[in-house]
Amino acid sequence: MSHNTFGHLFRFTTWGESHGLALGCVVDGCPPGLVISEEEIQTYLDKRKPGQSRYTTQRREADQVKVLSGVMPQEDGSWLSTGTPISMMIENTDQRSKDYSEIAKRYRPGHADYTYDAKYGIRDYRGGGRSSARETAARVAAGAIARKIIPGVTVRAALVQIGTHKVDRSRWDWAEVDNNPFFCPDPAMAETWATELDKVRKAGSSVGAVIEVVAEGVPAGWGAPIYGKLDQDICSAFMSINAVKGVEIGNGFEAAAISGEENADQIRMGDDGPVFLSNQSGGILGGISSGQPVVARFAVKPTSSILTPRQSITSDGEEVDVMTKGRHDPCVGIRAVPIGEAMMACVLADHFLRHRGQIGETE
């Protein structure tokens, strides 16, 4: 059972609510001897941090990570992992004292308020409690550890669609991803999005997005049939992210519309082994990596926190109109980019260790 734990050999357990004292995670299964540094973990958290442009929420969250266990200081001041659990904590600093009486009973449409109450009969309504996307900060920290386990693998992500506007793949440039506030690989589209999102923001509305995550350097052979498939775990990882409604591997839903001739990636022999002539499969066949780049996408819905009043009810069954006041993200998909990267890194680290466990010389 894994209500708050993700992964198997590499696994992490997250805890914490939006407006509690702190949130964090415990990473278990990290091999020993890896250089772990708070500064390095922090660089990934900083990518996810809100308030970095006018396109994300203006909440100020320092999101400063502390590593509490699982590392051993060396004489040179660096830390090495010891193979024991790495506990990381982020204190919540932006806990403005506030009157929650109004939101305590109102179910925001599109949010999990109603379903949490239906399940638990009690709910931490402060800032969304456990259902807040603040939990994803802990995933990003875990992802930073995961990357250390698979140094030969490059995991990158980009935003490929906001609303109806999709990037032009012929203009794709990974280097551009860090040059705009959208993680957009197509600079022309970044400008379109800027204009578009300004409108959305001013209207107090919101819009959805699609994120693409690519892992290069994954050797053939990771993943496991039948219920430990690499694509299955990637899907599970992405679908666990707040507001995600769809997941694809390789050509995804497009595969439904094409023929077997177009879809199957042909193979030729190269100097260093098999060379695939296309990558419709997204680097995974039968749940196992093929050595091609692993390519996956997920769709994020528009946040339901908008200024337009929407019909809803209270926990007492009273009909009310609900509108969001104050700070919010016009496109929550933007901040989902580093989260998608982190989850992909975690899945790959897990599968690397699982593969190493099952396959190899018997002793």
Added chain:
Amino acid sequence: MSHNTFGHLFRFTTWGESHGLALGCVVDGCPPGLVISEEEIQTYLDKRKPGQSRYTTQRREADQVKVLSGVMPQEDGSWLSTGTPISMMIENTDQRSKDYSEIAKRYRPGHADYTYDAKYGIRDYRGGGRSSARETAARVAAGAIARKIIPGVTVRAALVQIGTHKVDRSRWDWAEVDNNPFFCPDPAMAETWATELDKVRKAGSSVGAVIEVVAEGVPAGWGAPIYGKLDQDICSAFMSINAVKGVEIGNGFEAAAISGEENADQIRMGDDGPVFLSNQSGGILGGISSGQPVVARFAVKPTSSILTPRQSITSDGEEVDVMTKGRHDPCVGIRAVPIGEAMMACVLADHFLRHRGQIGETE
């Protein structure tokens, strides 16, 4: 770890290869006292069985299920579950003795031949071995047990797209699903598909599909944040099915393109509790069921078993052309319909038991 096991409180482990002696599954966690009947399980297997129309493979597989354990015969001849593992076996009857020397070394493009070899260094190449869709017969048997655990829930599925042809939702009629060989809820589209698939079949080609699975009667409150989300487990279940490349919940990828106003399902108060004015969410908010129908879709790629030769290599690194001889499905998506239903039933049975475990009066 769950390489060949799916689920937690309700869980099943499958085993068997395409051309071995038998295949089967062990269902663990079935509550006691449920009426289990081989005839009833068989009705679901018969829906999945190949050779029922010219649109599915002409292999003859009896797919006759035997229940080997976990039930106690009653005086009236019926069987009741005892709470112990239910082992089910399907013997492979269509094992034509055959010369496998040609396919033993050839990697069929789009199939898992290469990746299995890359992972294991050995592979059962007879009929696809473990990567064959024959394994899904065991899932359908498990799904039949799962349905007994959640009698108030109706799980149904339909094919909603073949190639580029999508059903017209205004003509949706569940009763039509059993009236055509495609599980198509739109009789007009069924005719279009028949014409289309005849062409595909005659051309020795194949085409992809999209399946929609709907569960009605799921009460609000099933599912669990953060890594035991109901939608996460549905995705994982569907993505574990052979040839699946994408999964959606509710409006899925469409959510990326619309605004927060359009996307959030508003709520009013009805006589029997909350009434949602739309179901963009697909019945799940924050990973927990909302009481609305649970709606999910998955995309199946066109099978790579086609008559047109495709470029590939052998396990010795020799370049070859590969084409499929003999029997195959022009659209493997058709037979994925009962499999999708079965997996949805399994996920729901598991979450029902998990919910019952965590939530309730303390003793």
Added chain:
Amino acid sequence: MSHNTFGHLFRFTTWGESHGLALGCVVDGCPPGLVISEEEIQTYLDKRKPGQSRYTTQRREADQVKVLSGVMPQEDGSWLSTGTPISMMIENTDQRSKDYSEIAKRYRPGHADYTYDAKYGIRDYRGGGRSSARETAARVAAGAIARKIIPGVTVRAALVQIGTHKVDRSRWDWAEVDNNPFFCPDPAMAETWATELDKVRKAGSSVGAVIEVVAEGVPAGWGAPIYGKLDQDICSAFMSINAVKGVEIGNGFEAAAISGEENADQIRMGDDGPVFLSNQSGGILGGISSGQPVVARFAVKPTSSILTPRQSITSDGEEVDVMTKGRHDPCVGIRAVPIGEAMMACVLADHFLRHRGQIGETE
């Protein structure tokens, strides 16, 4: 959750009742390329088989194992594991048709009849159903696979106590274990036991026993703190065996009575690394193997199937006297010897794979 599954990377799921059609197990996580043979598995089952001497039950069970999946026949006729689940089945041949009306409602004291009914409200009373020691045949089959994974490790077991009679360790000779019907390493004690058990058998009584299991060749480093300790998993494995009431590692309960000076195993440097001057620890420190032989023991209670009437009740609450008719083991501990070996092998195979997964060069 693992109600009927044992282990993690190497794991098996058992199914079946005493008097059903068959019983078996599915072994998951076996690495590929290992030679698997029904004959070899059968040799272990034959050691456990009843009816081999007058000291074990005279039931005739062929206990013939069939391997149904997970292996690939080679040209020389041998089978290699493929890395996919190995399903093994043993058909129940000694299912005499019989009148169960008397035992159906009577709770045999010391057996699990009452507790199964209390839990499930239904119970397969034929031969003890799922609570019968017949289930352990499946474990022995799994253990035979486990041994293939750790060929450098020798796992052996011996009976060291029957009733109050303990073997004299100064006479311990592993070669003697196969020379008597008790798996006794002390030939003199074997004679004492023969006399003693004849009395017990004629009196229709029963007696308990202690089994010692020793694994040699386990390298230092297997096991994992804190909740994946090697000794913890050995304990769990042994305690899952029918009728076991106690488990010890190394000097076990004796450790409570001695001083720290006596208890700690001192270390000197040998040619091939550290040499321990004693093995009070039983080869495990902090849950991790030390390179010394792993030594564990478990106590088996006397079977409650005896000829003397004992007071009990029926499922209707009626007070009755219960006595066992027919075949039974005067000392069930004898047949527990190969079961203990099998479980030790399974734990070690699992920990070998887990260790290999977590520890090693990063890619």
Added chain:
Amino acid sequence: MSHNTFGHLFRFTTWGESHGLALGCVVDGCPPGLVISEEEIQTYLDKRKPGQSRYTTQRREADQVKVLSGVMPQEDGSWLSTGTPISMMIENTDQRSKDYSEIAKRYRPGHADYTYDAKYGIRDYRGGGRSSARETAARVAAGAIARKIIPGVTVRAALVQIGTHKVDRSRWDWAEVDNNPFFCPDPAMAETWATELDKVRKAGSSVGAVIEVVAEGVPAGWGAPIYGKLDQDICSAFMSINAVKGVEIGNGFEAAAISGEENADQIRMGDDGPVFLSNQSGGILGGISSGQPVVARFAVKPTSSILTPRQSITSDGEEVDVMTKGRHDPCVGIRAVPIGEAMMACVLADHFLRHRGQIGETE
């Protein structure tokens, strides 16, 4: 996989080293609506705290617990569990700055220094790092939550043996357990132990102990065959505690020495259901609770931290003599009493939830 996690539906993950910044645990699966209070958790921690008598180590550890998540403050100031993870942290306050150069390379005999190095190649040698019994503080905190889930169950423990001195069961008085520094139910024996332990302490030696844990109020039906047995999980829980070498249920190893007539607990019908005439089984039959008190014991070895020099080696293979300087427990078994209680409570809470999940009315 559960290297640092214990339990299934009720589960906790611990983290932290002896001399790191902090240690703690994340409790997952706690049902919602339970009153959680730091003060109440602290009372259990205080029982485990060192330095409370001259018979335990004189280290000063405040062991002050902080609850960081998973609770919702109510208007009356109390906290209710919300069903989300409860993260608890204990800061390490007694981290004296110290020169570790001497102990960094020396393997203390009987400790896990050598095996950690053999496994991980790196080790936090400060105060024993992860292998220190300080980790058990986190278990005690988890146990305090577990008790809230099973309010009808009373879990108590007592020390029943120190060295060769066992309590006289005819003098057993639970009320005495809190009246002496040994958790001894026999006041006369407490005096004997005081005298004995003063000698041991002055000699710089140490001695082992046996702890008995009793749970009353457990209804019949908890636990699950075959690999989720209640006694199996209790054993696993106890064997995971530092220094434990043996575990027993009911009459334990004594069962090996007696006859089936003596061993089987007879049953009569009482006013409120079945009444067992004895409790040799320790309240568990076939892995399922019988409604009688659950009785288990575990043996703790004498700590290897003693003043007498013992032969050992360094990580460089140099032969050295090792002796412990400074503070240590002459009998670590004393502080194991509240730990044993906590682990029993955790196992029972887990099995209560598992039982509730699997057994009940279908929806």
